[in-house]
Amino acid sequence: MKLSALFAAGLPFSMTAFAAEKSGHAEAGLIAGVASYQPGKTVPVGIKLKIEPGWHSYWVNPGVGGMPMSAKWTLPAGWKAGELQAPVPKRFKTGDLPGFGYEGEAIYRVDLTPPAGSSGEAELKVALSWLTCNESACVPGDVELSLKLPAGDGAASKEAAVLAEAEKKIPKSVDSSSSAVFEKDGQVVLAFTVPGGIDPEGSQAFPATAEVVDAAAPIVLKKSEQGWTASAPKDEYANGPAKAYDLVLSGGKLAHPVIVQWRGK
């Protein structure tokens, strides 16, 4: 088929293949949502981790054993990197150990913001460290990735659609100011409210904060008078009452995953 015919057909045709670096049992690559940056305007970036079948990587709360992925950015002067935002994990067991993380593919999100008045080509570098395990072994991965962006009009890149799709799996914060945490009969209960239009009915809950609730136990969601409660047995390693508790909710009647973030006084 002629090249011109391909373009005419409007088929997606990417000139640049996804450049991934392999390490251990996974490969990682960077995706930018824009083809150029504008000074002072946030650049949406994705970190795509592709894990070999049979292996898994770990979430921010890895469960028992394991290690979350870390990202250390080296950016041009004045550029700022936001927090690494992880997609909703799945639960798995490594032997008897309960864990949270990923199989197959996971796309993390980070916001990178250039300073006002920046110009010229920006080289955005990141050092990633992760751990993949299976029932028999654990193998780390370490790569250095780089992405070059010219200054420009900030138009969408060819990967913008991939990034937009990935964002659907990144939990969004909900107003947690009226949430509360209490203990009852060995259970830790997070009581929270959600704004109208958000319905956690039938959703799965994942504890993003380690050592609050037992990683092996399902978190039970119940409607309450004021809103909702999420209950699970207290983690055996919890050192006194919880000081912070982040809870991710996904699926069921939720149009988009959410994260409730409670902080103790």
Add this chain to the structure above:
Amino acid sequence: MKQHTFLGAVLGAMICSSTAWAIEPGDAAPAFSVKNTKGEEVTLASQKGKVVVLEWVNYECPFVKKHYGSGNIPKLQEKYTGKDVVWITVNSSAEGQQGYLAATELGERSKKEGNKASQIVLDTDGAVGKAYGAKTTPHLFVIDKEGKVAYNGAIDSKDTTDVKDIESADSYISNAIDAVLAGKTVDNAKTKPYGCGVKYASK
């Protein structure tokens, strides 16, 4: 619930999820009998009256590499065996799993890693690991002179694979052994162990 069915349920739960629970400080340390890398028998009973440290190992695990590559664990082994502590390195990797080494090879590899433990033992069927609820490599236990578990948990407070984190970490294991040697109660007697899962036989 009838008394015997309740006990049955508790025992059943313990057997089914053998590493899902943790031995509590103050519990009697489970007896064991294993062979060291020279094929000699090593038992808990024969350490009676001594402070014993059990250290779970898998030389291929990046968390273990952090503590051996830096010399951290060998230094601890040397320091405390010098204070009459019996330090036992335990390998519970099943055959075919990461970290498994037959007796002679385990001895040679341990020497290469600078291991200075009193004993290096093979727990290939995982019986000792499961009796103690050893979850990760590394995972440390301190047993006092009365045969009670005084510490169960992580080697230190920084659950990473980065060697640079050792210096600034709270050395839970040193604090625990020092307390036991001084006849004091251990602060932080139970902490969450970190590392790779112990590679018991896959189901």
